[in-house]
Amino acid sequence: MFVSQPQYEFPFPPDLEQPGSQHWRMVELTLHAPWFLLTVEIFDAEMLDCSMSRTICIAWDYDLAEVLRGLDPETVLGIVCMMPAWASPNGQWSSKEVREVWMCSSPAGQSVLLVDPAGEEFDCGLVPEHVEPLKKDLVLRVAPAKPRRRPHSRRKTPPTGNRRSRRASARKSEA
Incomplete structure (x- = not known):
């Protein structure tokens, strides 16, 4: 799904x-399908x-x-689903925050069900x-982001520019 060329390798x-x-320095998407930022x-x-x-x-x-499944849920800060133009209301790539990830299984097969912050369910098509x-198993629920205080910071106004710091904790449900 992601591909790059030798001329774009970054000397680290x-x-x-x-x-x-x-x-x-650069990667290309080979398919116009949803993908994720974790x-x-x-x-x-x-x-x-x-x-x-x-x-x-x-x-x-x-x-x-x-x-x-292999991560400590408390280390998950956030999940974003990148939606291709064909799956977005504006006809362009867009992003959708993911709050819950579920595995669904039935005699017909398995699928992944995603839930956004508004509680809307969606999938990757x-x-x-x-x-x-139908059996639904919660894989992970990401807690809403909480404002993060900078250590040793007494600043009452935000710094110049548009930088915001946020962190969401993650919890695994007992469901």
């Missing part, structure tokens, strides 16, 4: 690079109060569900015609 400093990884918080093993966020581009809804009994 070897001391900062993870073994076997490559860095790219942002997680990574904590430093030596300094527990130190963390950074990492955003992962994920091509398929099933891959999103699998990645989420390739869903089997489910028949009863």
Whole structure:
């Protein structure tokens, strides 16, 4: 789904690079299908109060569900579904925040069901015609974002520019 060319490889400093990884200045989408941005918080093993966020581009809804199953829900900061022009009301690529990810299964097959902050359900378009009994399992529920205070900051007005800091916690349901 994502492809790049050798001329777009970014020369990353070897001391900062993870073994076997490559860095790219530009990637191309090979399909006009929904895809995802998953942002997680990574904590430093030596300094527990130190963390950074990492955003992962994920091509398929099933891959999103699998990645989420292997994560600590508290580290998930947010999920965004990038919707192609054919699935967007404005006829252009758009984004849709994802609050819940569900796996649905029936004798007809499996699918991933997504829920936005307004409670609207949506999917990525390739869903089997489910028949009863339909089983729905919650994979992950992302808590609404809460304003994040900067440590040691006493500023009462926002800094110049349009930078906002926000963090959402994630909780896994017992459902």
